[in-house]
Amino acid sequence: MTDITVPAGLWNDGDEAAISAWLYADGDAVSEGSVIAEIMVEKSSFELTAPASGILHIAVAAETPVTAGEIVGHIG
Amino acid sequence: MLDALAHALAPNAPIARGHGEAAIAEDERRLDALLGEGRATEHVRLWTNSRCLVTTRRFACMESFAEAAAASGARGWPVFVRASGGTTVVHRPGILNFSVHDVGPADAIDITSRFERFTRRLIAGFAAIGVAAETGSVAGSYCDGRFNIVSGGQKIAGTACLVRKRGGWLGVLAHAAISIDGDPHADLAAIMEFERALGLDIAYAPACHTTLAAQIRIAR
Numbered sequence: 001m002t003d004i005t006v007p008a009g010l011w012n013d014g015d016e017a018a019i020s021a022w023l024y025a026d027g028d029a030v031s032e033g034s035v036i037a038e039i040m041v042e043k044s045s046f047e048l049t050a051p052a053s054g055i056l057h058i059a060v061a062a063e064t065p066v067t068a069g070e071i072v073g074h075i076g
Numbered sequence: 077m078l079d080a081l082a083h084a085l086a087p088n089a090p091i092a093r094g095h096g097e098a099a100i101a102e103d104e105r106r107l108d109a110l111l112g113e114g115r116a117t118e119h120v121r122l123w124t125n126s127r128c129l130v131t132t133r134r135f136a137c138m139e140s141f142a143e144a145a146a147a148s149g150a151r152g153w154p155v156f157v158r159a160s161g162g163t164t165v166v167h168r169p170g171i172l173n174f175s176v177h178d179v180g181p182a183d184a185i186d187i188t189s190r191f192e193r194f195t196r197r198l199i200a201g202f203a204a205i206g207v208a209a210e211t212g213s214v215a216g217s218y219c220d221g222r223f224n225i226v227s228g229g230q231k232i233a234g235t236a237c238l239v240r241k242r243g244g245w246l247g248v249l250a251h252a253a254i255s256i257d258g259d260p261h262a263d264l265a266a267i268m269e270f271e272r273a274l275g276l277d278i279a280y281a282p283a284c285h286t287t288l289a290a291q292i293r294i295a296r
Binding site: 007020023063 | 131134137158159161162188223224235236237238239
């Protein structure tokens with residue numbers, strides 16, 4: 001299993017970030033490098049890419065606040 | 077007016093007359109092309125679009141999106157999806173789009189300062205044609221955010237940003253949709269009908285919006 005981790009260092013500490021949308025469903029096959037979710041900080045969209053190929057397992061639902069370094073899913 | 081502002085924002089950039097989805101997709105295509113060059117670079121794009129609503133991937137994932145988009149299209153407002161943040165906006169003749177693509181090393185780019193630099197550029201462009209503007213949220217405006225461009229207390233432009241990483245490079249697309257002229261009432265009606273069909277409980281106020289034409293009339 002490969003962790004899907006919210007990247008660090010892209011926005012200021014204290015800015016509220018949330019997964020605004022998963023672009024694949026739980027259980028879908030994804031390819032390494034494909035954009036699988038977007039994280040929104042105010043009106044800036046940060047693309048979350050798949051760190052590996054495999055089956056997507058979503059651990060944190062859309063519209064949920066997240067923090068840098070947080071694990072939001074797995075690919076296995 | 078559109079030409080004067082365009083020249084103030086980017087003197088050497090032509091204004092591309094776009095049509096629908098292709099015009100919107102060009103912003104992402106350009107960002108990907110610049111990321112593929114593997115060097116720090118900036119590109120400016122001035123463009124207009126045909127009449128449409130442009131919404132976000134978050135809204136496109138909603139259960140009633142297909143039906144809401146079809147109904148909006150039947151009313152003369154086709155719906156397209158963009159990758160940057162925010163909510164639904166209007167594109168049409170009378171709205172100038174200003175996009176800045178900025179690529180740099182992933183460990184050296186500060187998103188917030190890039191976005192603030194983008195909005196300062198917009199404000200300077202307005203000042204150059206005699207219109208005072210500032211950034212700020214406008215309660216009751218559509219696609220609200222603290223980096224709106226505001227003139228006379230009303231929203232005159234919305235801004236949004238997309239951040240995309242490829243290898244060791246980070247690309248930032250910052251873009252603005254600037255109301256040059258036209259009828260904000262009609263714009264808001266189209267957005268609200270679409271977003272309410274998605275199941276969203278929203279109410280935007282026309283009084284929160286202005287155009288460059290209106291601000292120039294006020295200034296005279």
